[in-house]
Amino acid sequence: MSEYKTDNIVIVLSCAMDNPNRATRALFLAATAKKQAKNVTLFLLDDGVFIASKGMATNLRAATGDSADDHLSYLQEYEVPILVCTPCAVYRKITDQDLIQGARMATGAELIDLACNGTVISL
Numbered sequence: 001m002s003e004y005k006t007d008n009i010v011i012v013l014s015c016a017m018d019n020p021n022r023a024t025r026a027l028f029l030a031a032t033a034k035k036q037a038k039n040v041t042l043f044l045l046d047d048g049v050f051i052a053s054k055g056m057a058t059n060l061r062a063a064t065g066d067s068a069d070d071h072l073s074y075l076q077e078y079e080v081p082i083l084v085c086t087p088c089a090v091y092r093k094i095t096d097q098d099l100i101q102g103a104r105m106a107t108g109a110e111l112i113d114l115a116c117n118g119t120v121i122s123l
Contacts, residue, residue, distance in 0.1 A: 008118030009033045009040045012111070013048035015123070017060060023051060024062035026123040027071035034078050039118070042075060043111050044103075045085035052084045052103040053094050076102045083110060 011033070013026040026042070033040040050056045051072065060068035075082060083106035084099060096105060114120075 006118050007038050008114070009038045010043055010111070010114045010118050010120045011040065012043045012045065012120060012122040013051065014044075014046040016047045016050035016056065018047055020060050020068070021062045022123045023048070023057075023060060024066050024068040024071065026121075027051070027057075027068050027075065028062075028066060029121060029123075030080060031071045031074045034075065034080055041081045041083060041114055041118075043083045043085070043106065043114065045088050045111075047092075049084050049089045049092060049094055052082055052089075052100055053098045054100050072100070076100065085111075 011026050011030045013023060016023050030040050030042045044052055051068070057068040057072050062068075079102060082100070082103040084094070084103055086105040086107060089095075089105060099105075
């Protein structure tokens, strides 16, 4: 029996190459939640939007050796929504055409809606 109120999980990531441990850990947690049959969404904001830019996660690794790209590929394969903060991406010159498969631009309002209906993990 689950002691949690919801199976909706939102992983919010605000870093990327500037903190490979946190970035990789967020992707790991999103993949773990999906493997546990949770309804998981990855929301990228601030520098975290770089994760959704094609090729950016390829060489990103945590100190443990975990590959961000491996976790990201899993999320894509299992169609986990990857939402990218639109103003954050625009500021960093990331366009829709730059996004990996399964990622899309999103608004702060969408993040609030997701947060109100799920458990949020912010990294």
